[in-house]
Amino acid sequence: MPFIANTPDQQKEMLAEIGLSMEELFSDIPEKLKCDSFKLPKGLNEQQVREKLYKLADKNSTRLICFLGGGFYDHFIPAAINALVSRSEFYTAYTPYQPELSQGTLQAIYEYQSAISRLTGMEVANASLYDGGTAIYEAMMMAMRITNRNKVIMDDSVNPIYRVMIQSYTRNLKIDLEETPNADGAANRKRILECIDDSTAAVILQNPNFFGRIDDFTDIAKAAHDKGALLIVSCYPIALGILKTPGEMDADIVVGEGQSLGLNMSFGGPYLGFMSTKKQYIRKMPGRIVGETLDKNGKRSFVLTLQAREQHIRRDKATSNICSNEALCALSSLIYLSLMGKSGLKETAKLCANHAAYAFKRLSQIPGVKPRFKSKWFFNEFVLDLPCEAGDVVANLIEKGFAAGFPLSRYYKGMENSILISVTEKRSRQEIGMLAEALEGALCS
């Protein structure tokens, strides 16, 4: 089923107009380079492929009650989002190179940039990056361009899934990357303040951090600025419905993973990375940016702007190699934010925090289960210590129908018994109670 319209007769007619045979059209490829092996299966029709993929999808379990987070969350998604992003005028278009026929995409990106600015409390945002991890990497490179320095301090309470990515990306580059060990689950203030010096380009922190802990980095921003360094904050956009914005902390570059804003978990992607910053740094920012302007008749219109930073013009001198953005995902998140609105996002964030507080209390009462950290300031995730290895308990609970959380030993030494539990607005008190009972049962057995 190759989706080709032209009939064999039409193909013949076209070949006659060209004056060549189909074989001759490929005569520029030397014979010895043509495939002798092309062992692909026979094509399937739509009914066959749907049956096959339905069976494959069915082998994946989505029936587990999900307390798994770690930066990727099971939030409620209003139906209107899919209905709107499924309009093929959006999803079958490409990068808006021709503004006159792309005003839909362009205005939506401008609105997305505005929504991200409002959410993070920053002046400007770009049209999105690939994901939350590459967004941190791009922010780090941006900070080094702005400051002309190459030392970066990152606390290990930043999502370890992203920290290992940053280690890969920086391996061949001249970057002095210093990781500070968290202090009882919070960013290690003392160590960070000691480390900031005249060669520091940026401090990278996360709020709420990987352990769910919330913080106010105003003091670290000031200390960084005093030494001419920047503060980069990675954040969880749902939490910004209630939490202090990075803008209010005087952060310089704000990034994060946008999956929680109306995107399916989809086994890891597509997601989107968002990035916002202060206006003074916009020319150093990577990625597409849409600006408002007027057309020849004075009508409001939108265009890609500041393209002189980008690879298609600057080639090897570009601010980044990024070409496209995650436009359709950015559109989904804009529609999500528009539907939730001012009160909806705040209510969602409060519900997450409330459900998590309830779960924390309920699960901590189980004999042998203890909070890992002293502080009770968390958003919708927290760490518990179990009386035995967390990986075993999680495996046991999977059989009982729960994705109970993420065992932390994979990324943190000495946390073999620790589990990160995440609670979104979708988890009811009843489900939390069921998890508590199952956990209790699992620990006794």
Added chain:
Amino acid sequence: MQLIFEKSVPGRKAVQINAGDAPTKINIKKQFLRAEDPDLPELSELDVVRHFTELSRKNFGVDTNFYPLGSCTMKYNPKVTELIASYPGFAHLHPLLPQLRMGGMLTQGALQVLHETDLLLQEITGMDGFTMQPMAGSHGELTGIMIIAAYHADKGNEKTTILVPDSAHGTNPASAAIAGYKVVSVPSNDKGVMDMEALKGLINEDVAGLMLTCPNTLGLFNPHIKDICDLIHDVDGLVYYDGANLNAIVGKARPGDFGFDVVHLNLHKTFATPHGGGGPGAGPVGVTRPLLKYLPVSIVVKRKDGTYALEYEMKKSIGYIAPFYGNFGIVLRAYVYILMLGKEGLIRVSENAVLNANYIKEKLKPYYKLAFEGICKHECVFSITKEMADKGIHTMDVAKALIDKGFHPPTVYFPTIVKESMMIEPTETESKETIDSFIQAMIEIAELALSDPEKLKAAPVTTPVTRPDETSAARNLNVSNFCPCG
């Protein structure tokens, strides 16, 4: 048209949150809370639906208009792939699940999709193994160059340079530079392909690799491709295949057989996943056997008992380049597309893509200046004639006039090595009738350029806006309607 923020009415709501029995008060100290609620629009669901429906109607897409945007392969995106991507077993699967003990067994379907796509892409390209992690073509390029760097570091080679042809996509030099290499440009010859003598002059022990698109951005297949690969291999360099133009040769020839060591594919081009208005895409990277050990962590392996698992023990790997397994939803769509086309279908893809491009080339040759004579592959490059230029016409005017005739313009002003270029890529999914009407429109525009150039310069007049003032957009920057100072 108003912005969504300008339509906001205080107190209006679109969504009722399922608060249930939860208390409304939260116990978080004030220092950690934002001073004011986020200033998001307050609208009804219908307000939001109307707004975005209206925006969608201001767009051209493949479903609404012929979209011959060169090097972007704007082919039809089959609807069934969207349906399958929405199956709950795929759409609602948490990516951390297979990283939990026992969790892998609950994601066997998804892991199988990743593994089988790997095998299919291996057969299509002649490579020995793929990573699905890169989230776009340019991300694949960066990954590929990181693999090349890991190869040299492992061998103790001290190499500093990546060669890139002057006709390359801008992402090639940008990716190489970001990976820490010096970029040296290789000129094209008068036939539009890489100048072999110039290449020989630039090859030395410092060369870590060469990045090449084949056929190139002029739609030309370089008959010396194997010799080029050999020359680079002679200095222990590696050759990188930018798969942007694979649609031209899929099923006919394989980069692995030409001698390429590293390949990236744009699933949103050759394998028909939607372009989404500028992403999400996917850029899987394939390598030859000696480079398999450098692929990013993790990869999906098939165990002896027929189950699938993630492999993390990869000591020489370049590490993690994505949080999980790439843009799974996009890989899934490409997998479905390849299954539907099968062997015969994929061969027909390149044949018809090349047929359509050559048909356009022959038909437009009398009216526009063809950049390079001879057979083209999936795209052809024209520029305006001297007579048009004498009338003050630019390629941009031709592009804008096409919009009024209901066509998305070709890629313009790229490749930069052809002045006033127009790169036309019709793809295989377009019918002769559509292509004939495009040709007719191009001919009428060519005539109008000479008879009434002012009319051309005024185009487009049928769109929601006319030509926007891009200079003023950059000078009087307005990229957000928010001011944190209130």
